[in-house]
Amino acid sequence: MLLESTTYPGTTEEVLVPILESQNKKGLKVSRGEGKDFFVAFSPEREDPGNDTVARRDIPKVVGGVDATATDLAASLYATIFNRTVRVSTPAAAEMTKLLENIYRCVNIAMVNELKQLCLRMGIDIWEVIEAASTKPFGFHPFYPGPGLGGHCIPIDPFYLSWKAKQFDFHTRFIELSGEVNTAMPYHVVGAVGAALNRSKKAINGSKVLILGVSYKRDIDDLRESPALKIIELLRHDGANVSYNDPYFPTIGSGRHYDLQMKRSELTDLGQYDCVLIVTDHSDYDYKGIVRDAQLVVDTRNATRGISSPKIVRC
Numbered sequence: 001m002l003l004e005s006t007t008y009p010g011t012t013e014e015v016l017v018p019i020l021e022s023q024n025k026k027g028l029k030v031s032r033g034e035g036k037d038f039f040v041a042f043s044p045e046r047e048d049p050g051n052d053t054v055a056r057r058d059i060p061k062v063v064g065g066v067d068a069t070a071t072d073l074a075a076s077l078y079a080t081i082f083n084r085t086v087r088v089s090t091p092a093a094a095e096m097t098k099l100l101e102n103i104y105r106c107v108n109i110a111m112v113n114e115l116k117q118l119c120l121r122m123g124i125d126i127w128e129v130i131e132a133a134s135t136k137p138f139g140f141h142p143f144y145p146g147p148g149l150g151g152h153c154i155p156i157d158p159f160y161l162s163w164k165a166k167q168f169d170f171h172t173r174f175i176e177l178s179g180e181v182n183t184a185m186p187y188h189v190v191g192a193v194g195a196a197l198n199r200s201k202k203a204i205n206g207s208k209v210l211i212l213g214v215s216y217k218r219d220i221d222d223l224r225e226s227p228a229l230k231i232i233e234l235l236r237h238d239g240a241n242v243s244y245n246d247p248y249f250p251t252i253g254s255g256r257h258y259d260l261q262m263k264r265s266e267l268t269d270l271g272q273y274d275c276v277l278i279v280t281d282h283s284d285y286d287y288k289g290i291v292r293d294a295q296l297v298v299d300t301r302n303a304t305r306g307i308s309s310p311k312i313v314r315c
Helices: 012-023 067-077 091-122 125-131 158-168 173-199 227-237 287-293
Strands: 061-063 085-086 208-212 243-246 252-253 259-265 276-277 297-299 310-315
Touching: 012 091, 061 067, 061 091, 061 287, 085 158, 091 125, 091 158, 091 173, 158 173, 173 227, 173 276, 173 297, 173 310, 208 227, 227 243, 227 259, 243 259
Parallel strands: 061 085, 208 243, 208 276, 276 297, 297 310
Antiparallel strands: 252 259
8 A cells, every 4th residue: 555645644554554454344454564465665756747847757656655675665666667766764754855845845935925025126137136046156155036835745744744743842943934934925016016007196996907827827727736726815805806817727616715707718818807817838929929018017927027017016
């Protein structure tokens, strides 16, 4: 038995194993070094939607079994698919490995999102700073700011560990603070839209705003936890007349946290909108043409880099 779903350390042995042992009619027991009836291991899924530069088989597969035999068996199975397997001592170590990977991204994205807001106040281009820092050949890995976190992993998985940590009287401060920063980013974006409209002597209330890109990441068809959904809700709450365009979504219906019921607007007559807000920087978009035809462009992704226009507000 193999579990791949991201979860808190201890799930495999504390939750899954008792279920498997209690619900089978033959009284079979999980092997814990005795070579018993069946074997259980955890191996986290490692995915990067939209990334076609790394083949699936080239992503090392981390494996941790309830006992050494379970680890060996799981590693042998995965070796038929993946070029490399990485064995760890326990399922909990494998579970924590996946959480570390996601928390690493969550914390660093929060850091750069916070620095972006500081750089805006200081009149510094955070994208230029990141590009310059990326020339260092050691000790630095670039992360990029945006309108908030999305996807089914990074906005959610770190808080599995926060919950589990409370059982050990431990407060995961980095995780909690990162969550606060990233959750606040859609509010920052809507504030930037309001400020940009205000400079044009317009209010959000009554303005027509076109959202460009609603998927949580460039060039994929995934809405899960997308910051665009929260941004749309906030703009509507402030009285804006919100439309959207995304090549991957002809409609937006309802989900766990939203009920928008919207149909895609085509990219014609951009001048009718008081603001075009770039939330997801799909590569299909003609950003020069968008800037040319729009009254105002608020860019959360640096999609308009290299384009100089007083119409552009980067936030």
